[in-house]
Structures are given as C-alpha cells and as structure tokens.
Amino acid sequence: MPTDAEQACFEAGIKFGSLYHQFAGTPVSLTSAESLGRAMEESIENQPHCVDVDVEMRTDRIAAELAEQSADYTELTGRFLDVEMRIEYADVGVRTRMEMEGDYPRMKLVAVEE
Amino acid sequence: MPTDAEQACFEAGIKFGSLYHQFAGTPVSLTSAESLGRAMEESIENQPHCVDVDVEMRTDRIAAELAEQSADYTELTGRFLDVEMRIEYADVGVRTRMEMEGDYPRMKLVAVEE
Amino acid sequence: MPTDAEQACFEAGIKFGSLYHQFAGTPVSLTSAESLGRAMEESIENQPHCVDVDVEMRTDRIAAELAEQSADYTELTGRFLDVEMRIEYADVGVRTRMEMEGDYPRMKLVAVEE
C-alpha cells in the first residue's frame, strides 16, 4: 500500500500537470497576465487536497518576448510563470515549486513534511 | 477574394473556438467562477480584431450541478457560461453570442454591421 | 529530502494531470475515439520517467451519451476513458490508474514498487 507521503506527492503532481496543461497556450500580454495568474490559482485550488497555489507571472520575461516578435501578445508557456503549491493529504504536507532549470520548466518537490 | 465582412466573421469564429477550447475542462466552483470569467475575457481580447469579450458565468447552473454530484467543484463546459463578443475588421463590426440551444452551446453571429 | 518513491509518485501525478487537462473538452465521437486515445498515449509517453500509458476509450459510455443528446459528438471528460500508466524514477516503479468512482474520475496509485 502506498504511504500517506506517497499519496500526498501523487496529489501534488496531479495539480501541477493540471495547471500547466489546462492553461498552456492561452493568449497572454502584460495587461492580461494578472487575471490569468489569478484564475490559475483559484481554479486549481478547487482540486482535492490543494491548500494553496501561488502563481507569479513573469511579466519581465513576457516583456522580453514581446520585444522580439511582431504580435503584441504571446502564448502562455512554462518560462512565463513561477508556481508554488501546498498540498495536504492525511497528516502530510507537501510543498512544490515550478521554475526554469536552464530551458526546461522543472516541477519539483520542495519538502514533504509529516 | 473574401469580403471584409467574411473576414470579420472568420475572425469572430476564431475567437469563439479559442475561448471555448482553451478553457473547457477547467476546474470551477462558485468561488472561482468570477476569476475564471475575467481571465477568459482578458486573454481572448488579446487576439487580433477582438474589441470586447463579455463572459457571464452561469453560477446558477454551476450551483445546480454541484447540488447533484459528490465533488464541490466541476469542469467548465458550455452551459456554464454565456458569452458576447465584438470583433472589428476593416470597417465591419461583428457581434456574436454563445448560449445554450437545448443541450448544445450554440455560437452564433448576432449582427454584421458595415 | 524526498525519497525516490515520493519523487516517483510526484512524477506519476504530473502525467495524470497533464493527460486529463490537455485533452478534456476535445470533440469526440465513436469514429474519432481511437485516434484520440492513441494521441493521448503517445504524447504523454514523451514526458520524463513515463514508461507506458494505456488509454481505453469507453466507447460504450460515449454511445450512451450520444443516445441522449442532440449532437452526434460530445466532449472528452473523465468518464469516457480508463487510463493506466507506469512511471519509473531511479529504482522505483509506480503503477497508476484512473477510473470512475461513483461520479468522480479518481486518479489513484495502484502500486509503488522498489
């Protein structure tokens, strides 16, 4: 049988995959970034065992992207957001984070606290 | 060559398909409905020729759905939102609307104004 | 530090959330179900540590849904697919499954094998 900590980590992963693949590809600009970040937080917080989602939109990187292209908006992808989440399952708390690791948006377990 | 009115209608359709299929499946509850509606409006307004998007979250229908199921959130689908959009292309304005027609979320041209 | 088993379970969760939220809302019918199931399998198998994805499209349930509605296609949602996945991380193998539990598409850890 999986332990409570393993269950908690599984739940944490579900939330990350959900957030990323529900919203990747959304049109985003400097003016719409804030409302998109808020919607991501509140929608994923609906999922079971999800205590807190914090999305920081990387408007610095969006601005840099827009400076190099013809359109005045772009598509949401991993490097335009840093995410932290807190999941609780039974008595286990899990903290996770997504941030760029080189050119790859790495989702990682920060801490598993029993 | 397509007319400006035809181009405007094509652009209007793109916005509707985008809005629906980017956000369908998003976890939504009574408390998160507002932020999701706002994000839909602002993200699609980024697209070319899109002047205004108005999303009315049908929290009455979300509440009715939640009353009949075990989880306290559901997935965004057509009957949980009414949408109006205004598109402008060259000198043509197009007004569109999505609302339920029986059990089908019908996207329709309301007016093409030259 | 998270254990290898916890890391493996986190990775398993990511794949499930990704599969579900990338494809939920896709138009699906009896004739297109097979190609959609195949694309889900092959796209998620690209993700790190994902050894095998098996999607069984529940065409029985799609047929039942179509019999009760006006359109001849519907939108992909949890009850139209059963999914099994195998994830490997370091020396840990994780088997997971998604299937309906009452009215909710439950993603679960089946086994964590070290």
Next chain:
Amino acid sequence: MPTDAEQACFEAGIKFGSLYHQFAGTPVSLTSAESLGRAMEESIENQPHCVDVDVEMRTDRIAAELAEQSADYTELTGRFLDVEMRIEYADVGVRTRMEMEGDYPRMKLVAVEE
C-alpha cells in the same frame, strides 16, 4: 441577417480556434507527431459543417527545435503544423489555411465558393 457566406466563414473560424487552443501545449516529439496530427484532424471533423481537416505536422521544424534544447520533446505550437480545412454551410464552401507568416501562425480564408 448574416449571409450564408458569412455564416460559413464564422463556422470556419470556430474550427480553427478550436483546433489550435485544444491542442497547443501538447507534448510532441518526432515519434508522436503523427498520432497527434491524426487526432486533431478526426476530432475537429466532428464539429458541425466541417467537411475535411488536413494537418501536416512540420517534423522538420520539430527536429530543428529539439536540436537546440535539452529535452527530447517539445510543446505543440503554431509553427509545428500547417493546417488546411474545408467547411460547408448551406451552399457555400470555404477553404482555409494556417501557416506561418513571419513569426505568427496566420489563419486565413483561402476561398469562399458559392
């Protein structure tokens, strides 16, 4: 009242927005590109008035992207596919195409045939 040609163009736009925003962000590699293209074609062909969808996966561009990055898969975005569609509404046929125009994936009306 909108003309049949305008309705046909609106329907054509819906299909394009749907295809793009349902599948943008999907993990894709050289080996999974074909099944993803096939699923896009068959799922969108379910939509009303959609006679034919042809998706050409630009594996040349996927290969070039993979050569420049660390992971061995990438995310579906506009430059990795060329799309042609045929829509029929009443007696009007519409042909549309999406292809890159500089750095932007332009969706365009090719012909409106009455």
